[in-house]
Amino acid sequence: MPRPGKAGRPRKRPDSLTGDKAYGSKANRALLRSKKIKAVIPERRDQVSNRLRKGSNGGRPPSFDSTRYRQRNQVERGFNRRKQFRAVATRYDKLGSHWQATNDLIEIIDWIRATPDKTRS
Known part of the structure; x- marks a missing residue:
C-alpha cells in the first residue's frame, strides 16, 4: 500500500519496536540500532544496577519512551480481553x-x- 503523500515503494521497516524487559539485552538493542529501529524497551533493574556500579564506564542509559510503552500495554490488554x-x-x-x-x-x-x-x- 503506498504511503500518502510519499513517492516510491512502501516502507517495510518499523519506526520503533516495543517489547518487555526480557527483550532488553545488549544484543537485541544493538541489532535494532544497526537497522535504525528505535527500541522502546524498559531497562531491567539488574542492568541499571550493573551500569551504575561501573560508574562512568557503565555508559549512558538507553532511551525509553514511556508514553509509547503505555500504548503497548493498552493494546496487550485489549488482546487479553478478547482471549x-x-x-x-x-x-x-x-x-x-x-x-x-x-x-x-x-x-x-x-x-x-x-x-x-x-x-x-
Whole structure:
C-alpha cells in the first residue's frame, strides 16, 4: 500500500519496536540500532544496577519512551480481553467469515462494557 503523500515503494521497516524487559539485552538493542529501529524497551533493574556500579564506564542509559510503552500495554490488554472468549482464544471457528463475525461481536460487547451507563445515575 503506498504511503500518502510519499513517492516510491512502501516502507517495510518499523519506526520503533516495543517489547518487555526480557527483550532488553545488549544484543537485541544493538541489532535494532544497526537497522535504525528505535527500541522502546524498559531497562531491567539488574542492568541499571550493573551500569551504575561501573560508574562512568557503565555508559549512558538507553532511551525509553514511556508514553509509547503505555500504548503497548493498552493494546496487550485489549488482546487479553478478547482471549476471554473461548472461540477466539482457541480459533474454534475455522472459516474466516465466522471468526470475523465472532470478533465483531466481541468488539461490540467490549464497546458496550466500556460505555458508561447514564441510566444508573
